[in-house]
Amino acid sequence: MADDHDNTPENGAFPPESQLPYEQWLDEAYRGVMLSALEYVSREGLAGEHHFYLTFRTDLPGVVIPDRLRAQYPHEMTIVLQHQFWDLAVDRAAGKVSVGLSFGGVGSILVIPVAAFTGFADPSIHLSLHFTASDAAAAAAAATETAPAAPAEDDAGGSAESDPSSQVVSLDAFRKKGPSPA
Template sequence: MMTDDTKPVESLLPYDRWTEDAMREVALRALDHVGTHGLPGDHHFYLTFRTDHPGVQIPGHLKARYPEEMTIVIQHQFWDLKVDRAAQTVSIGLSFGGVPAKLVIPISSMTAFWDPYVRVGLRFGPPEAAEDILDVPDTLPLSPAPAPAEEGEKEAEAEGPAQVVSLDAFRRRPARD
């Protein structure tokens, strides 16, 4: 007979890690596709990353303006978008206030990926600390940072709620006393 007192079994397999890796792979495949073939139709991306993460390479004025996190818009004016799996980075050329810049973004620094055209969004926890994201709310709004950094750093227009993929549905919640 099953009761509500049954304690969940602790997994010996890293399902959280595998799921997180698979979600990052979806974003990387989209970025890689666009780097090779260009953006199809009205697709465009918001890519959010930690600017304070080791290995991030951005101009100093952007680091000063976005000391912790930054969202870039990959839409009209970008070039040399490349996913380098060996180096574990994404690199891209963008203009900021008309000044061209190259950004190198470690894959592990990415915190969100959003394609508002099809309302698909992914949130990522830090790869080295998957356990730290267990208390993330069930629904995560994927609103871009206050000032997206492409096309004159214009404000992003709201395009309705994104379809957010959250790992919480698959995670065990700690028992509450």
């Protein structure tokens, strides 16, 4: 007996509109997975080949990064947590993640609201999660957005890529030999 409600893409139809907020629930669940991983690493450290790529909107309220990085990445930035980072902390109650990283030999503490994250990946196990920035935070950023700064020379000596809105900051160029700054 044929199913009249078969809305698979193979049949040329799309799933019906849901009255339940499944996308929101999935987004919240995936963010929870990211936060659990960050909490674990803040207590236990990174094991084996695990490392994280964290992508976040730099133009949303509450994001605290050095001004020169905001100028270089006016919309979105990806950081890598692998060898040298410090003071990784997750504050679920405040909805923030903070971490210390060194950029061009200068230590900085970044503070990123959970709502600003757009991606989390652990390439060692081929895990990649994508989120949408909070609608309220995105609307606030759009209302206050100004013309982006011109791409600047990065501290490694090369020029920023042509699309500064979504770039990976490679920390290899910024790593010092020896212990992590405190």
